[in-house]
Amino acid sequence: MKQSLFFAKTRKESPKDAVAASHKFLLRADYIDQLAAGIYTLLPLGQKAHQKLLKIIREEMDAIGAQELLMPALHPKAIWESSGRWEVYKGEMYQFQDKSKHWFGLGPTHEEIITAIVASRVSSFRDLPVALYQIQGKFRDEARPKAGLMRGKEFIMKDLYSFHATKEDFDDFYNKASEAYLRIFKRCGVEAFPVLASGGAFTKDMTKEFMIKTKAGEDITLICEHCGWAANKEISANVSKNCPVCKEKVSEHVTLEAGHIFHLGTRYSEKLGAFFLDENGKRQPMIMGCYGLGTTRLLAAIVEVHYDKKGIMWPESIAPFDIHLLALGKDNKIKQEAEAIEGHLQKEGIGVLYDDRDISAGEKFADADLIGIPLRVVISEKTLGQGMVEIKYRKEDAARMVTRGELINIAKADLNRVNN
RNA sequence: CGGGGUGUAGUAUACCGGCAGUACGCGUGCUUUGGGAGCACGAAGACCGAGUUCAAUUCUCGGCACCCCGACCA
Numbered sequence: 070m071k072q073s074l075f076f077a078k079t080r081k082e083s084p085k086d087a088v089a090a091s092h093k094f095l096l097r098a099d100y101i102d103q104l105a106a107g108i109y110t111l112l113p114l115g116q117k118a119h120q121k122l123l124k125i126i127r128e129e130m131d132a133i134g135a136q137e138l139l140m141p142a143l144h145p146k147a148i149w150e151s152s153g154r155w156e157v158y159k160g161e162m163y164q165f166q167d168k169s170k171h172w173f174g175l176g177p178t179h180e181e182i183i184t185a186i187v188a189s190r191v192s193s194f195r196d197l198p199v200a201l202y203q204i205q206g207k208f209r210d211e212a213r214p215k216a217g218l219m220r221g222k223e224f225i226m227k228d229l230y231s232f233h234a235t236k237e238d239f240d241d242f243y244n245k246a247s248e249a250y251l252r253i254f255k256r257c258g259v260e261a262f263p264v265l266a267s268g269g270a271f272t273k274d275m276t277k278e279f280m281i282k283t284k285a286g287e288d289i290t291l292i293c294e295h296c297g298w299a300a301n302k303e304i305s306a307n308v309s310k311n312c313p314v315c316k317e318k319v320s321e322h323v324t325l326e327a328g329h330i331f332h333l334g335t336r337y338s339e340k341l342g343a344f345f346l347d348e349n350g351k352r353q354p355m356i357m358g359c360y361g362l363g364t365t366r367l368l369a370a371i372v373e374v375h376y377d378k379k380g381i382m383w384p385e386s387i388a389p390f391d392i393h394l395l396a397l398g399k400d401n402k403i404k405q406e407a408e409a410i411e412g413h414l415q416k417e418g419i420g421v422l423y424d425d426r427d428i429s430a431g432e433k434f435a436d437a438d439l440i441g442i443p444l445r446v447v448i449s450e451k452t453l454g455q456g457m458v459e460i461k462y463r464k465e466d467a468a469r470m471v472t473r474g475e476l477i478n479i480a481k482a483d484l485n486r487v488n489n
Numbered sequence: 490c491g492g493g494g495u496g497u498a499g500u501a502u503a504c505c506g507g508c509a510g511u512a513c514g515c516g517u518g519c520u521u522u523g524g525g526a527g528c529a530c531g532a533a534g535a536c537c538g539a540g541u542u543c544a545a546u547u548c549u550c551g552g553c554a555c556c557c558c559g560a561c562c563a
Contacts, residue, residue: 081513081525082501086556106555160490161562178563212490212561220562228563266563276563287562329563361563398522431524438524449523459523 070390072424076113079436089285091372092217094381098439100389107214107221111365114440117389119225119368123204125256125386126227126364129249133242135200135229140182142206146172148181152340163208175208180337180359183230187355188343194234197345197355198242202229204364216285218369219325229360232338234347239356243332246360250279250328257367258384259374261327264290264299279328279362283373286325293319325370333357381441382463385487390422392480393442397430397449407448410458410473419480438463444483446476 083093095101100115111119127137146164149155155164155174163175176182187199207226214221229246233239247263254261259281266278278301280290289302293312302321312319335354338344343355368387375382385391392414396407404425411423422442424433430449437445447459447468458476461468471479 078499078514080500084500085495085502088557103555207563209562213557213559215557226563278563326563331563359563363563395523400522428522429524429526430522431526433522434524436525447523451523 070420070422072422073426075422077440079439087217089216089219089369089373090376091219091285091369094372094376094439094441095217095369098380098436098441101218103217105222107211108223109218109221109365114389115368118383118387119364121387121389122257122364122368122371123227126204126253126362129253129256130202130227130229133200133245133249135202135231137203138186138201139203139205140176140179140186142176142208144174144176144182146174148185148341149174152181152337154181161209161211163210176205177207177209178359178361179203179205179228180230180333180357181341184337184341184343184357187230187232188338188341191232191343191345191355194345194347197232197234198238200229200231200242202227202360216369218365219285220287221365224363225365227362227364231358231360232343232355233357234345234353234355236356239332239358243330243358246330246358247277250330250360250362253362254279254281254327254367256386257371258386259327259367259371262292262299264292264301264324266301266304266329276329276331278326279330280324281327281370281374282322283325283370284323285370285373286323288324288326290322290324291319292322293317325366325373327367327370328360328362330360331358333359376441379435380439383441383443385443385483388420388441388443390420390442391484392419392421392444392446393437393440394421394423394446395430395433395437395448396423396425397433397447399427400450400453403448403450403453406453410446410448410476413473413477414480417477417481417484419484444480 077099079099080097083097087093087096098114099112100118102110102112104110146155158177162177164172166172183201191197191199204225204227206223208223211220211222231242233242251261261279261281263277264280266276280288290299291302292299293315295317296312296315298312298314310318335356338354338357344352345355347353371384371387372381375384394407394411396403407423411421414421441463443463445461445463452458455470457470457472459468459470460476
């Protein structure tokens, strides 16, 4: 992809409203565009990075037997009344009338919808378990959107729902989902850990949140370094300084909630009629779980843990391109060489952003640092003279010269590492 | 929803009750290419409304928008 044709315009200065690092850099490097408070466009760079993240999520969801579907965002009032949540969600749900005065809401979550779908198709224990997920825009009338993609009125979420005949089967899947979440975060280059939390309006049970340590977070998590116990401070008001499990001292950390998984029990299945016949022919409500992961928030969180003064430093698994190829100088030989290398890399399935723009070298370097593609390759008079190319990893300081063949091998090796 | 703050060009900002300036970006031309180049010329701006005033971008009031803190929060 030639950068001269690519729809992205970097900025030297960050808009004054941006405070969080991820917000500043995503704006400056032109990954996102703000439409209103808490409402953003994912521009081509942002969309590419987001799609890489979704690919990882889909692989891990599919690996635990979940199947993808896509539900509507526009919900009629009646289905929300059947669970009693139309009233409960007033304030947070966008609710309005269409021109024939029928009430609708924009979906902040999808328990009602998915439960109705499953209820009408599953009638026997033989059909269970079922695990379905979607990746979709969610709408919540947030009182205070903040920090760019961190908290929005419209954001993208992966939500998974599971239905089981027995508590044992649910527990088994819940653990699998939990492990899948940890793999997702790890593959995205962030370290997340599970903590105990409250289920809010979803369930009275304790639930599990996945937290990432970053000062951009909104939660305080108590962590016991000794035994690994961790809990959201909101439910641990009575935990003073010592771990309830091993009595060792606990420490407080600012964390960001990147995912949240719930045991819903039979609350929704009973209200929406999701029953099945068990082995004894007895009618039973399905046992449900739901598993949420804010994907646009995760994208911002990844930036929060991977940046320096100059810009973003994407993990290879998420970067919008694998290589940022810079051609310095107007000389045709340089351009020809750069284009040849771009062609080679692309043939190997390596994503290349080729900076062919007619601007100064300094600006190209600055943009490369800002955009944060993991590997930078420079073609110039100097490298041409030596018959080599210069490579430099975004996360490292040192550049080195390699041959064209070596570059291809290095890029292929990097790509393999990420895919495995 | 409570508190605080800010609205000047695409971005960041300056000044001012009397013709709104700078930098980057943008356009044209020439020169430039290893860390945000140079010269010349050019396009582009006071959130909206009301009030005070001879005169309002500036002062007052109202609205709207955005940001931050808190409350809330799959």
